[in-house]
Amino acid sequence: MVKKKLNPLTINYQEGVIEDKLWQIRDRASINEPKLVNVWTVDINVGESRIFVEFIRQSVQKMEPVAFQHIKRIKKCDGNHKCLTVIVCSHFMIKEKDDFMHFMQDAPFSFQNVKDSSVVPQNGPPTKELSLEWSNLYWPLVWRGNPNDQILNSYIFDMKFIEATLKQISKKSLAEQASGKQAAVVSAFVNPKNKKIVFVSDHRHDCSPLDHSIMRGIRSVAELEHQKKENHSGKDEVETYLCLGFDVYTTHEPCSMCSMALIHSRIKRCIYLTPMKETGCLESESGDGYCMHSNHSLNSKYEVFRWIGDEYPAAQIGSDVCC
Numbered sequence: 001m002v003k004k005k006l007n008p009l010t011i012n013y014q015e016g017v018i019e020d021k022l023w024q025i026r027d028r029a030s031i032n033e034p035k036l037v038n039v040w041t042v043d044i045n046v047g048e049s050r051i052f053v054e055f056i057r058q059s060v061q062k063m064e065p066v067a068f069q070h071i072k073r074i075k076k077c078d079g080n081h082k083c084l085t086v087i088v089c090s091h092f093m094i095k096e097k098d099d100f101m102h103f104m105q106d107a108p109f110s111f112q113n114v115k116d117s118s119v120v121p122q123n124g125p126p127t128k129e130l131s132l133e134w135s136n137l138y139w140p141l142v143w144r145g146n147p148n149d150q151i152l153n154s155y156i157f158d159m160k161f162i163e164a165t166l167k168q169i170s171k172k173s174l175a176e177q178a179s180g181k182q183a184a185v186v187s188a189f190v191n192p193k194n195k196k197i198v199f200v201s202d203h204r205h206d207c208s209p210l211d212h213s214i215m216r217g218i219r220s221v222a223e224l225e226h227q228k229k230e231n232h233s234g235k236d237e238v239e240t241y242l243c244l245g246f247d248v249y250t251t252h253e254p255c256s257m258c259s260m261a262l263i264h265s266r267i268k269r270c271i272y273l274t275p276m277k278e279t280g281c282l283e284s285e286s287g288d289g290y291c292m293h294s295n296h297s298l299n300s301k302y303e304v305f306r307w308i309g310d311e312y313p314a315a316q317i318g319s320d321v322c323c
């Protein structure tokens with residue numbers, strides 16, 4: 001990751017805007033609300049804290065889905081200065097007590113007072129004030145700055161390529177509108193390995209009503225992969241997810257069906273031009289504010305940005321149309 005000062009991109013961390021043009025779409029309603037998870041805690045002797053830390057490093061970290069960087073794993077026991085209460089792992093890693101006890105059989109330290117009643121925030125708080133507040137409410141936290149600043153800072157953006165691709169989908173969308181097409185939604189699927197682009201249009205009026213451009217794009221990528229495999233008689237690496245790591249550009253904010261399909265396809269990033277206030281499923285101000293791409297109950301997520309410049313207009317589409 002580049003240091004903030006050395007990042008060649010201009011980033012407005014407060015607003016989540018890159019180069020004054022790309023606005024990071026997040027579930028704004030839930031940024032200040034912690035998503036809590038129960039953790040397994042035990043009490044250990046002060047003298048064994050180093051052995052505990054090593055045990056976490058060796059046996060827990062590789063299996064633990066929660067990033068604990070913002071959480072202090074160790075705190076003093078109430079009323080006993082020789083004892084520490086420590087977090088072993090989250091409920092996501094081990095759910096049942098029997099399984100936890102089985103896991104702890106080989107722990108290289110003695111412990112007692114096994115509990116799973118404490119909760120911790122899964123994600124770091126955005127401000128120092130909230131960090132203190134959540135520390136008092138739930139469990140001691142470490143303040144390392146707004147985690148989203150680090151996320152924004154570690155993004156890699158090829159602005160020239162992004163603009164060139166947006167220009168193309170904008171042009172195609174306007175051309176389709178000019179030729180009388182009703183849902184002139186155009187998408188571009190970019191393969192991260194070779195930057196090859198698959199352009200797709202909406203076909204709901206020609207074929208199936210579900211032939212939105214994104215659905216057709218996912219299918220086109222699948223067909224291309226299939227052909228490639230047949231031509232190379234299966235020598236190519238088999239991809240588990242066909243659009244793994246793809247960037248998807250689209251003229252209009254995707255509907256719930258399409259934004260969900262993008263999750264299942266394991267894309268990396270979606271950049272779009274026009275918000276769809278009634279039918280969109282990514283912005284907190286669109287539709288029912290579901291923010292599909294960052295929904296915590298779903299296993300996978302992708303990053304979303306809206307182009308907020310006015311260089312690349314898209315076709316006018318009725319507000320009740322799902323894109």
Ligand SMILES: [Zn+2]
Nearest residue numbers: 212255258323
């Ligand atoms: Zn759609």
